[in-house]
Amino acid sequence: MTANFLDIHSAADFIGPGAIELPMYQTEITDIVRRRGLFGQRMKQIPATGHPSRFFEEIGIPSPSTSGFVDPRNIVAPVVSPTRVERSVPLKALVAQLNYNLFDIELGTQQKQFAYLQAKDLVDTIDGVMRTHDIGLWNGADTSLSTPTSTQYYGASAQIAAGGNTTTIGTGESIVDGLKSTVAQMVASSGYAVRPTAIYANPVLLDLIDREMKSEFNVVLSTKEIGAGFTVKTLSTQAGDLPLIPEWALSYSGIPGSGSAVLPAYIVTEDLIEYHWLSDPSPRVFQLGVPGSLASQYVVVKFGGVVVKGANYAHYQVLVGR
Numbered sequence: 001m002t003a004n005f006l007d008i009h010s011a012a013d014f015i016g017p018g019a020i021e022l023p024m025y026q027t028e029i030t031d032i033v034r035r036r037g038l039f040g041q042r043m044k045q046i047p048a049t050g051h052p053s054r055f056f057e058e059i060g061i062p063s064p065s066t067s068g069f070v071d072p073r074n075i076v077a078p079v080v081s082p083t084r085v086e087r088s089v090p091l092k093a094l095v096a097q098l099n100y101n102l103f104d105i106e107l108g109t110q111q112k113q114f115a116y117l118q119a120k121d122l123v124d125t126i127d128g129v130m131r132t133h134d135i136g137l138w139n140g141a142d143t144s145l146s147t148p149t150s151t152q153y154y155g156a157s158a159q160i161a162a163g164g165n166t167t168t169i170g171t172g173e174s175i176v177d178g179l180k181s182t183v184a185q186m187v188a189s190s191g192y193a194v195r196p197t198a199i200y201a202n203p204v205l206l207d208l209i210d211r212e213m214k215s216e217f218n219v220v221l222s223t224k225e226i227g228a229g230f231t232v233k234t235l236s237t238q239a240g241d242l243p244l245i246p247e248w249a250l251s252y253s254g255i256p257g258s259g260s261a262v263l264p265a266y267i268v269t270e271d272l273i274e275y276h277w278l279s280d281p282s283p284r285v286f287q288l289g290v291p292g293s294l295a296s297q298y299v300v301v302k303f304g305g306v307v308v309k310g311a312n313y314a315h316y317q318v319l320v321g322r
Contacts, residue, residue, distance in 0.1 A: 163311030
């Protein structure tokens, strides 16, 4: 066997008379990685009643309808009763584990270059769990609340679509008119006192709405603050000025302008969308015992499930063709 010896002085940037330049790095890591979405932060957080978490929904009040009108001299009262149904939402588990190697931690401590890195990595792991959570709130792969088919959430977009309230805005039709007329139909319901509170869509679709208002009506949409320092445009409807909330987790198909792109928007009543949590609405961090490898192990856990109450009357899916 022939041994090969390599010159490793190339780790230095420059070696010369009176100078050895070694590679150095900024101690701050550039980080604008996408983390949380707004939908999960605005959603109502409810303690779960169990697994599954159960609740009742009233879909009709005791009403005699037209049979309640009788001859005042021959009163025969019709028997009535409220209509209530049992609902449930299964709880799901989100888990991630982070391992710190003892040797690497002590080496980093001795170098003193990235002193904050251990804490940052743990926070980033928690943020990663919440990012997966936020994506799953819209796009979870499950298809049923009563008979789960996946370990993921039953996404809100799929629940709304399964409720049957879906409309399409054609390629040549006005997006603004389509959204406003859909809201008006929801508010005009004789069976439910529907009052939608927001419209969620991908920023690309919201940009198309903004452009349409400017080109067709020479109007700039007004703005509204919906959170600490977060301002969005609003659309005037029969339910009031609804915030147009950009949601990056809502994807679309095709290339806008090609005529074959489909961009979804969701008109929602946020008070009726709930996240049922177990133990704590925030992720919990558990430190495991140190194994023989001497690695420090942390596990991030979150239990819960999302439910869209009134999916068939209080929310609407709008598919915009462009």
